[in-house]
Amino acid sequence: xxxxxxxxxxxxxxxxxxxxxxxxxxxxxxxxxxxxxxxxxxxxxxxxxxxxxxxxxxxxxxxxxxxxxxxxxxxxxxxxxxxxxxxxxxxxxxxxxxxxxxxxxxxxxxxxxxxxxxxxxxxxxxxxxxxxxxxxxxxxxxxxxxxxxxxxxxxxxxxxxxxxxxxxxxxxxxxxxxxxxxxxxxxxxxxxxxxxxxxxxxxxxxxxxxxxxxxxxxxxxxxxxxxxxxxxxxxxxxxxxxxxxxxxxxxxxxxxxxxxxxxxxxxxxxxxxxxxxxxxxxxxxxxxxxxxxxxxxxxxxxxxxxxxxxxxxxxxxxxxxxxxxxxxxxxxxxxxxxxxxxxxxxxxxxxxxxxxxxxxxxxxxxxxxxxxxxxxxxxxxxxxxxxxxxxxxxxxxxxxxxxxxxxxxxxxxxxxxxxxxxxxxxxxxxxxxxxxxxxxxxxxxxxxxxxxxxxxxxxxxxxxxxxxxxxxxxxxxxxxxxxxxxxxxxxxxxxxxxxxxxxxxxxxxxxxxxxxxxxxxxxxxxxxxxxxxxxxxxxxxxxxxxxxxxxxxxxxxxxxxxxxxxxxxxxxxxxxxxxxxxxxxxxxxxxxxxxxxxxxxxxxxxxxxxxxxxxxxxxxxxxxxxxxxxxxxxxxxxxxxxxxxxxxxxxxx
Amino acid sequence: xxxxxxxxxxxxxxxxxxxxxxxxxxxxxxxxxxxxxxxxxxxxxxxxxxxxxxxxxxxxxxxxxxxxxxxxxxxxxxxxxxxxxxxxxxxxxxxxxxxxxxxxxxxxxxxxxxxxxxxxxxxxxxxxxxxxxxxxxxxxxxxxxxxxxxxxxxxxxxxxxxxxxxxxxxxxxxx
Numbered sequence: 001x002x003x004x005x006x007x008x009x010x011x012x013x014x015x016x017x018x019x020x021x022x023x024x025x026x027x028x029x030x031x032x033x034x035x036x037x038x039x040x041x042x043x044x045x046x047x048x049x050x051x052x053x054x055x056x057x058x059x060x061x062x063x064x065x066x067x068x069x070x071x072x073x074x075x076x077x078x079x080x081x082x083x084x085x086x087x088x089x090x091x092x093x094x095x096x097x098x099x100x101x102x103x104x105x106x107x108x109x110x111x112x113x114x115x116x117x118x119x120x121x122x123x124x125x126x127x128x129x130x131x132x133x134x135x136x137x138x139x140x141x142x143x144x145x146x147x148x149x150x151x152x153x154x155x156x157x158x159x160x161x162x163x164x165x166x167x168x169x170x171x172x173x174x175x176x177x178x179x180x181x182x183x184x185x186x187x188x189x190x191x192x193x194x195x196x197x198x199x200x201x202x203x204x205x206x207x208x209x210x211x212x213x214x215x216x217x218x219x220x221x222x223x224x225x226x227x228x229x230x231x232x233x234x235x236x237x238x239x240x241x242x243x244x245x246x247x248x249x250x251x252x253x254x255x256x257x258x259x260x261x262x263x264x265x266x267x268x269x270x271x272x273x274x275x276x277x278x279x280x281x282x283x284x285x286x287x288x289x290x291x292x293x294x295x296x297x298x299x300x301x302x303x304x305x306x307x308x309x310x311x312x313x314x315x316x317x318x319x320x321x322x323x324x325x326x327x328x329x330x331x332x333x334x335x336x337x338x339x340x341x342x343x344x345x346x347x348x349x350x351x352x353x354x355x356x357x358x359x360x361x362x363x364x365x366x367x368x369x370x371x372x373x374x375x376x377x378x379x380x381x382x383x384x385x386x387x388x389x390x391x392x393x394x395x396x397x398x399x400x401x402x403x404x405x406x407x408x409x410x411x412x413x414x415x416x417x418x419x420x421x422x423x424x425x426x427x428x429x430x431x432x433x434x435x436x437x438x439x440x441x442x443x444x445x446x447x448x449x450x451x452x453x454x455x456x457x458x459x460x461x462x463x464x465x466x467x468x469x470x471x472x473x474x475x476x477x478x479x480x481x482x483x484x485x486x487x488x489x490x491x492x493x494x495x496x497x498x499x500x501x502x503x504x505x506x507x508x509x510x511x512x513x514x515x516x517x518x519x520x521x522x523x524x525x526x527x528x529x530x531x532x533x534x535x536x537x538x539x540x541x542x543x544x545x546x547x548x549x550x551x552x553x554x555x556x557x558x559x560x561x562x563x564x565x566x567x568x569x570x571x572x573x574x575x576x577x578x579x580x581x582x583x584x585x586x587x588x589x590x591x592x593x594x595x596x597x598x599x600x601x602x603x604x605x606x607x608x609x610x611x612x613x614x615x616x617x618x619x620x621x622x623x624x625x626x627x628x629x630x631x632x633x634x635x636x637x638x639x640x641x642x643x644x645x646x647x648x649x650x651x652x653x
Numbered sequence: 654x655x656x657x658x659x660x661x662x663x664x665x666x667x668x669x670x671x672x673x674x675x676x677x678x679x680x681x682x683x684x685x686x687x688x689x690x691x692x693x694x695x696x697x698x699x700x701x702x703x704x705x706x707x708x709x710x711x712x713x714x715x716x717x718x719x720x721x722x723x724x725x726x727x728x729x730x731x732x733x734x735x736x737x738x739x740x741x742x743x744x745x746x747x748x749x750x751x752x753x754x755x756x757x758x759x760x761x762x763x764x765x766x767x768x769x770x771x772x773x774x775x776x777x778x779x780x781x782x783x784x785x786x787x788x789x790x791x792x793x794x795x796x797x798x799x800x801x802x803x804x805x806x807x808x809x810x811x812x813x814x815x816x817x818x819x820x821x822x823x824x825x826x827x828x
Binding site for chain 1: 718726
């Protein structure tokens with residue numbers, strides 16, 4: 001029996017899929033409770049007496065990551081916890097206050113969604129998904145206000161619903177009832193669903209997206225992440241069915257349905273949430289689930305700051321990742337040695353956790369819970385080499401493990417501490433330096449290095465991989481390039497993150513150039529991708545020289561064809577970091593265009609626009625653009641060509 | 654104890670002062686200030702510090718703690734034993750659930766100011782700064798146009814003496 005959806009309202013509600021394909025709903029009563037620790041209980045005797053008489057608070061010893069703690073269990077909710085905070089001037093330590101009731105219940109029961117009882121959550125072999133899946137696609141612009149004219153529903157067959165909106169919605173309701181899907185894949189559902197639900201309600205039609213008729217609301221929000229303003233659209237989450245906005249869901253785009261299912265199994269969150277949450281929230285939920293499963297209380301507030309340090313010590317400790325700057329150029333027969341999930345591996349290998357900073361002899365909480373994830377990733381990554389179907393689940397694991405490092409330094413991380421973050425980067429710097437020394441001792445030339453990978457030249461690097469793994473105790477992978485191009489920055493020095501090259505497998509690996517950037521217009525991207533696919537044929541420097549004329553011709557053709565290209569192929573998609581701009585820029589014009597079109601813009605939203613006049617930064621929204629500034633796009637084409645032409649200049653030299 | 658962060662800003666033990674001033678002025682006052690070498694000085698920053706990267710590496714006597722949440726700031730203030738506590742305001746600390754801690758932070762700064770010289774600093778005041786600074790004993794607001802600033806000394810190089818200030822007022826360098 002698979003749990004397909006859960007939610008916590010007054011009680012925990014669970015929807016389960018039985019072996020015969022039916023869905024069963026049941027409700028479990030739940031009483032909220034939390035732990036309280038006071039450094040000086042005697043100073044708060046009145047408060048404690050009131051908690052005992054009003055809520056039945058009792059003395060209790062509980063476990064935190066730092067050890068056992070004497071305190072109280074208070075059978076009450078968040079409001080009471082916050083009142084205690086205020087009354088104690090935020091001196092009270094509170095635990096298990098802001099947990100999702102359904103998450104807490106499942107952890108207490110040792111159960112997770114999408115997993116049979118007795119089955120391991122960490123198994124790389126996902127069972128066949130027992131779901132009825134449908135895809136729903138609505139024709140038209142989700143931001144627009146025109147009535148819906150067509151809906152395509154793909155299940156065992158393809159149904160195209162057309163006509164007037166009330167008729168289409170009634171047909172859609174009938175189809176959903178008849179198919180009774182477990183999973184609905186729906187591009188832009190976060191935008192469409194509120195619209196069609198309200199339209200259906202006006203027409204007296206019940207759209208059965210939700211099994212109970214109720215929807216949970218996930219509020220829209222803008223947030224700051226890794227130096228960028230991000231935006232999450234508000235969502236309506238139906239009860240009992242998995243609804244995935246295939247356009248908005250990062251994890252669905254990266255990992256597919258299998259990735260969402262694995263994410264739900266690991267984190268204990270319902271798939272509806274796994275599909276919508278960021279990788280950081282998933283790793284946090286995973287850590288919370290594991291803590292609850294192990295009987296460790298989860299802190300409510302992050303109130304333990306870093307230790308007092310001398311300024312010079314802080315400067316020495318807080319230095320981030322190590323980089324070696326490359327000399328721009330074209331290099332033959334290069335090897336790239338890459339540490340698999342370096343930062344999480346360091347956490348596990350060096351036993352780094354908030355509590356091990358003061359008690360290094362203890363087995364830390366973070367290494368304990370990240371170890372199984374890391375092993376699963378290694379297993380899946382190994383299988384992916386021969387079976388590409390593992391790529392999806394590898395991706396969600398990769399992202400969760402990538403963020404588990406950043407999360408140690410995140411201000412709201414439940415089990416984070418900035419000193420752990422600094423120690424991880426400190427070890428990573430040592431490891432990269434050790435790797436460089438090994439390579440140089442073995443006669444390799446080190447060309448470039450970024451945090452967890454190193455590019456070396458000087459013959460096959462199999463022996464280097466063995467030596468580095470022996471010396472560091474960490475797993476590495478090796479890629480060999482027939483040739484690789486490290487591009488220059490405008491000042492002529494090597495760029496750290498812009499390179500491309502042909503792997504010995506014949507594939508092209510690309511980082512940081514226009515074909516890879518998210519804001520490159522499709523017309524420019526297509527040209528550069530076509531060029532790279534031709535360059536893929538070149539195994540040597542001489543082969544590259546031989547292809548130059550053909551590729552130069554592709555640039556000439558693209559430049560000549562530019563005036564006749566459709567404006568939509570010139571769309572630039574960028575996230576806007578703000579909605580008020582003090583200077584002229586294309587983003588400011590795009591925000592103004594959205595406002596004019598009646599589309600509410602929030603910081604972090606992605607907007608697609610076409611530049612119509614670069615002198616005044618005039619733009620049109622991509623879906624209504626009728627023209628574009630040829631001069632501006634010719635320059636972009638030129639930039640994309642320069643990135644490719646650099647390889648030929650170097651090959652000829 | 655009292656010390657001059659600027660010719661017009663004198664800070665004393667037993668006071669909680671709020672300061673709005675350009676960064677370079679504050680950095681000039683902090684870097685290699687001989688008075689700061691004699692007392693326990695705690696620099697408290699938030700998630701993003703405008704000043705930390707500008708503080709001279711040789712300022713070995715400065716101790717630092719970074720508060721990433723308002724709750725951590727409260728703990729830092731409770732635990733502090735320093736003679737001078739310089740808090741660089743970070744509005745991000747009070748976003749979301751941190752908003753309700755503003756009165757407590759103001760109170761904790763005031764409390765810490767009974768035994769130390771406490772400074773709450775921002776280059777640009779915002780609503781949370783104004784609320785926290787409301788309980789300050791003294792409020793300094795310096796603008797670059799009204800008061801010529803001391804230029805930040807270059808690392809290892811000679812100190813430049815900005816025009817408009819007598820040379821003897823710019824010798825905050827300790828070398």
